[in-house]
Amino acid sequence: MSQTKAALREQAKEARSLLSPAEIATYSSSIEERLLDLLNGFTTVMVYASKAPEVETKGLIADLNLRGVRVVVPIIERETCSLRLSYLPDPAVLVPSTFNVPEPIGHEFPARPEDVEVVVIPMLAFDAEGNRLGYGAGYYDRFLCRYPHQKKIGIAFSCQEAQSIPADDNDVKMDYIVTEKGIIRHNGRKGLGKI
Numbered sequence: 001m002s003q004t005k006a007a008l009r010e011q012a013k014e015a016r017s018l019l020s021p022a023e024i025a026t027y028s029s030s031i032e033e034r035l036l037d038l039l040n041g042f043t044t045v046m047v048y049a050s051k052a053p054e055v056e057t058k059g060l061i062a063d064l065n066l067r068g069v070r071v072v073v074p075i076i077e078r079e080t081c082s083l084r085l086s087y088l089p090d091p092a093v094l095v096p097s098t099f100n101v102p103e104p105i106g107h108e109f110p111a112r113p114e115d116v117e118v119v120v121i122p123m124l125a126f127d128a129e130g131n132r133l134g135y136g137a138g139y140y141d142r143f144l145c146r147y148p149h150q151k152k153i154g155i156a157f158s159c160q161e162a163q164s165i166p167a168d169d170n171d172v173k174m175d176y177i178v179t180e181k182g183i184i185r186h187n188g189r190k191g192l193g194k195i
Contacts, residue, residue, distance in 0.1 A: 008133055008162050012125035015159040016053055027157050027180035028056035034178050035060055038153065039069070039118060044111075046072040046085065046150070047120040049094050049102035054122050055155045061091050072111045075103045076139060083143045085111040099135075113147045121174070123156040130154075130173040130186035131165040144172040151175050 019027070039045055045064055050057040064071050065088075074083040076098040087109040088094070094102035121140055125133040132154045134140055144152060154174040158181045167173070177184040 005133055005136070005166060008125045008165060009136065012133065012156075012160040012162065016124075016157060019053065019157060019159065024053055024056065024157075029059065030180040031055050031155055031178050032057075032060045032063065034183055035120065035153065035155065036063060038176065038178070038183065039064065039120075042069065042117045044070045044072060044115050045118045045120065046074065046111075046116045048122050049073050049088075049091075050122070051096070051100050051102060055157065057120070058091060060120070061088060065089065065091070070111075070115075072116055073104065074139075074143070075105075075108070076101060081137065081139065081142065083139050085113060085116070087111050113143070114149075116147070116150055118151040118153060119144065121152060121154045123154040123160065123174075123177070125160050125162045125165060126154055126156055126174070126177050126184075127162050127165045128184055129164075130175070130177065130184070131167045131171065132174050132177075133162075133165055138170070141170055141172050145170065153178060155179070 047057050047061055061071050071088045072085050073088045077084055086104050093104045093107035095105055097103040097105050123132045152174045153176045155178045158179040173186055175186050
């Protein structure tokens with residue numbers, strides 16, 4: 001009997017809450033290193049702006065900008081339950097916004113979803129089959145269903161891995177999942193690999 005998504009979310013939140021700030025910083029740095037390798041060669045990458053205690057993306061965003069990659073961040077539109085996109089040439093403009101997520105409110109440079117090649121996505125829980133649990137509102141699933149051409153990379157700490165996540169028809173699988181311990185391809189094989 002598979003556990004409910006709500007129970008899996010709580011388990012993953014609990015596991016993540018046990019990580020110290022130092023562990024979060026160290027693990028995030030390791031995840032960023034793996035991500036930069038995977039993202040090599042792409043010109044437009046969408047990355048979520050992290051809030052504690054998620055995998056930190058501040059360094060990743062800065063490094064991608066330094067490499068000349070066009071970084072895009074999502075902005076949550078509660079009214080339409082959707083994401084709108086903005087380029088982020090300067091992470092200093094990010095301010096806590098909807099759900100306390102950092103967003104470039106007042107400093108937006110609209111981006112077209114069609115131009116995004118890869119999406120780096122936060123996860124509350126995941127399994128080795130590429131299934132992802134977010135916070136439950138479905139913003140990313142709706143976005144990814146609408147724009148299926150993008151490579152999907154979920155990131156989380158290894159302690160957030162579940163044995164199995166029940167997947168619905170509207171749940172979108174990740175192509176890759178990156179943790180501090182390695183990269184999981186969507187077919188469940190663990191190890192390093194290029195997109």
